[in-house]
Amino acid sequence: MLVRLPSSFSLSEADVLQFGDIPFARYKQATAAGKRTSFITEHTLIFVLNGHKLLHIEDQTHIAEAGHLVLMKRGIYAMSEFVPDGLNYEALLLFFNDEFVKKFLHTWQLTTAQAAETAAHLVVPSNELLDGFKTQFMGYFGKTVAGLENILQLKLQELLLLLLAGSHKKQVLNFLQSIAFGQPLDIDYIVRKHLFQPLTLEELAKLSGRSLASFKRDFQQQYQSSPKKWINDQRLEHARMMLHHSNKQVSEVAMECGFDNVPHFIRIFKQKYGTTPNSTRAKNAII
Numbered sequence: 001m002l003v004r005l006p007s008s009f010s011l012s013e014a015d016v017l018q019f020g021d022i023p024f025a026r027y028k029q030a031t032a033a034g035k036r037t038s039f040i041t042e043h044t045l046i047f048v049l050n051g052h053k054l055l056h057i058e059d060q061t062h063i064a065e066a067g068h069l070v071l072m073k074r075g076i077y078a079m080s081e082f083v084p085d086g087l088n089y090e091a092l093l094l095f096f097n098d099e100f101v102k103k104f105l106h107t108w109q110l111t112t113a114q115a116a117e118t119a120a121h122l123v124v125p126s127n128e129l130l131d132g133f134k135t136q137f138m139g140y141f142g143k144t145v146a147g148l149e150n151i152l153q154l155k156l157q158e159l160l161l162l163l164l165a166g167s168h169k170k171q172v173l174n175f176l177q178s179i180a181f182g183q184p185l186d187i188d189y190i191v192r193k194h195l196f197q198p199l200t201l202e203e204l205a206k207l208s209g210r211s212l213a214s215f216k217r218d219f220q221q222q223y224q225s226s227p228k229k230w231i232n233d234q235r236l237e238h239a240r241m242m243l244h245h246s247n248k249q250v251s252e253v254a255m256e257c258g259f260d261n262v263p264h265f266i267r268i269f270k271q272k273y274g275t276t277p278n279s280t281r282a283k284n285a286i287i
Helices: 098-107 128-138 148-164 169-181 187-193 201-207 212-223 227-245 250-256 262-273 277-286
Strands: 016-019 022-030 034-040 043-050 052-057 060-065 068-072 075-082 089-096 121-125
Touching: 016 148, 022 148, 043 052, 043 060, 043 128, 052 068, 052 089, 060 068, 060 121, 089 128, 089 148, 098 148, 098 169, 121 169, 128 148, 148 169, 187 201, 187 212, 201 212, 201 227, 212 227, 227 250, 227 262, 227 277, 250 262, 250 277, 262 277
Parallel strands: none
Antiparallel strands: 016 022, 022 089, 034 075, 043 068, 043 089, 052 060, 052 075, 068 121
């Protein structure tokens, strides 16, 4: 079933409910299908309004359609939208962090000593109460209301309570508990999995479930090196191998090795190896 926006809503892709640097919600629209890789910096709840959301995880594709709610832990996902003829893909996205989930579970006495391991996402069917919540929440876009930040915090708690009152209570509770009380992910797994993606240390720390300070401390203990130096060394070594064994341009090599600033890549490559990437590539071409 397609869920259409009430005629009173006039939302655009740019509509975001945000306070300072903290976004609470966003309206998403797409007029054409397309696949992309996205880094979700906060845990996200997605109401699919029109069309289908496709999540490509490893070798499987998971589908969420209109009438579904998707819970996603922060992370990097390959995603695409299916846009029906004559319609747009539309979705309402709400964001929340670890601390919010911990406080929510403590408030409602839903804490656990050992959280069950869960998948990175969960698809839940909507119902009458969740549909009512969605319609009411979208009414806050574009409004100036005293105390709106506190209202939205309470609305997000209401949404989680509605999910926990539904038919998928156990799955939702396990999902939330794994966010709040799960063990931090192994640093080696996180760093090697995302080594060639242009992520900041702050983003890598988030993906591992740590603060930036904790990430740096744990990294130093495990590798006897700072994260920045170790990651750059790994990327540069891989870049040198690519320059020796492929005909790719320097800019292509830089991007594929996680350097989105080509001049910076050239500068630190020369500092490490005493020659420029172009010279390395030229010598390889002669050989």
